[in-house]
Amino acid sequence: MTMPPSSEWKDLADSAASLTDEKFLRIVELLEQIRHRPGVPIAISHLRPRMAVLRPPRRMTASRLFFLPVEDLLDDVARYQRRLSRVSRSTLAVCWEIVGKAVPERQMRRIERELATPIGHGAARAQLGGALWQAGSAALHEALAEAGADHKRRVALFGRDDDVLRQVQVVADAAAIGEEIEAIKAKLPDAPIESFADFHVEELRKAIRGMAARDITAVTTFLLVLTARMLRPGDLLAVLADTRLDGMQREKEAVGKEVGGHALENLLRQSGEMPTLLKGDVSARDVALMAERLLDGLDSMRATLQDPDHRKSLGRVERARGIIADAILDRVIGPADQEVLAPICNLPDAALAPLRPGEPPVNAKELAKAEEFARAYRRCARIAPMVGLRNELQAKTSAICLAARTAADNIGEALEAGAAMDPRAADTQVVALLRLVEIISGPDQAEAILLEWEKRARITGPAGGEP
Incomplete structure (x- = not known):
């Protein structure tokens, strides 16, 4: 089979965006089968946003x-980005070419046969992959040694970078x-890991x-992988600090410093990406989740930031908090009243939208969208004080509650005045x-408004008169 040029894989991925879900998934399956050929990793990266929504089953190879x-x-x-101790997907093709040549063809065929049936996770996967990991690791280490001894060999294997x-x-x-790594992943919560139970520790x-x-050097790689799975990577570093390693205190501290530095840099990298991400079609929920994850992650790195070698990053951490604060204020707190109340109220006067005969009291789709925004707002309520937005959030919450109370009062007064509206539809809307x-604010405010509304409802009755 003659493979197309690398640029054509990107063109194929761009064209796939307009296809139906079924055809799109077929393209994904095709690219997955040849994922390590030149140009294919970049093409797959163009498909990932839609893949994240559709979640196609991924064939294990x-x-x-x-x-x-x-x-x-x-x-x-x-x-x-360089210097974060991470790996670009474009490098996987280089690695697999070396591993594929080193592992006996008979062994590779056996692995592929066993992978044709579901193998589950954890122990079963580790058992099947054990020999492959060891053989592949040895091949890569040998190739690295060759590259270090022979410049021409290095360029042939890995290029000049x-x-x-x-x-x-x-x-x-x-x-x-x-x-x-796979054994411990099977014992820990699924990523992203929020916290550890005692038995996890x-x-x-x-x-x-x-x-x-x-x-001891293997512990560095082990922890790098696991911190990348955590919302609060500093919690894992605390586990390391509390783990007794007789005769290796200095080495343990060096591992903690190195892993902590990489985890901190990665969090700062992600924070710096927020302005670019916000230029796209990002929901309030996504902004809230991103902000929460980054702020919790940075908060967990306090011990690392106390290290003299990392104190110079304190200013960068504060700038990162400022970026996160701007995102929360611009995309969640700022538009909250409009996004939450507008589907039901006519802002800014907070009068309930008129209910025409036969019209549903609430648009279900619009209400669901407003509730999703409200949940994003509530999520930001916990983290707003961490970035100096306590006052802004409290002021916006008060304004929303006041608008809701005014809206309920307006419709109650309209019913008492004998306005031509269906009381049951009005009740549903309120x-x-x-x-x-x-x-948005918890049950207390809602209950107070509800009690006032119920008094009016009892007075007007189901037909707008005395019960």
Whole structure:
């Protein structure tokens, strides 16, 4: 089969954006089968946003199995940055070419046969991948040694960029402890990990002690992979700090410093990407989740920032908090009253929208959209004080509650005055309004407005007169 030029794979990916879901998934399946050919990783990166929505089942292959231990450190080509101890997906083709030649064809065929049926996760996957990881890691380390001894060989294998060598080193080191990485991933919560239970901490300490006894440098790679799976990477560094490693205190501190530095830099990188991401079609929910994840992550890095070598990053952390604060204010707090109340109220006077005969009291689609925004707002309520937005959030919450109370009062007064509106439809509309208030500010404000509304409803009765 003659493969098209690299540029044509990108053109194919761009064209796939306009296809139906079924045809789009066929294109994804095609590219997945040849994912390590030149140009294909870039094409797949163009498809990832839609893939994230559709979540197509991903066929396990020998190459995907090999890269499982390092998958949490992978970045798409356009997003990759140097010196973060991460790996660009474009480098995987270089690695797999070396591994594919080193692993006996018979062994590769056996792996592919076993992968043709579901193998589950954890122990089963680690058992199947163990020999592949060890053989592949040895092949990559050998190729790196050859590159170090022979410049022509280096250019032939990896090109002239020193950063490619570093990326291959990360892949090789992760594969060398692939069984340990996959075994611990099976015992921990799914990524992103929010917190550890006590038994998770014990499993981590056991794994760290066992690995350190063999090779303390392997602990660095082990922790790099796991911190990339965490919302609060500093919590894992705290586990390391509390793990006793007899005779290796200095080495343990060096590992914690190195991993902490990489975790901090990665969080700062992601914070710096926010302005670019916000230029696209990003929902308030996405902004809230991103802000929450980054702020919790930065908050967990306090111990790292106390280290003299990392204190110089304090100013960058404050700038990152400022970027996050701007995003929250611009995309969540600022437009909250319009996004939450407008589907039900006529702003700014907070009068309820008129209900024509036979018209549904609440547009279900618009209400669902308003509730999603309200939940994003409530999520930001927890983190707003972390970036100095407590006053802004409190003022906006008060304004929303006041507008809702005014709206309920307006419709109540209209009913008392004998306005031509269906009381049951009006009641449905007010209840929907109160639901939004409850999400935004909690039950107290909503209950107070509801009690006032119920008094009016009892007075007017179902037909607008005395009960």
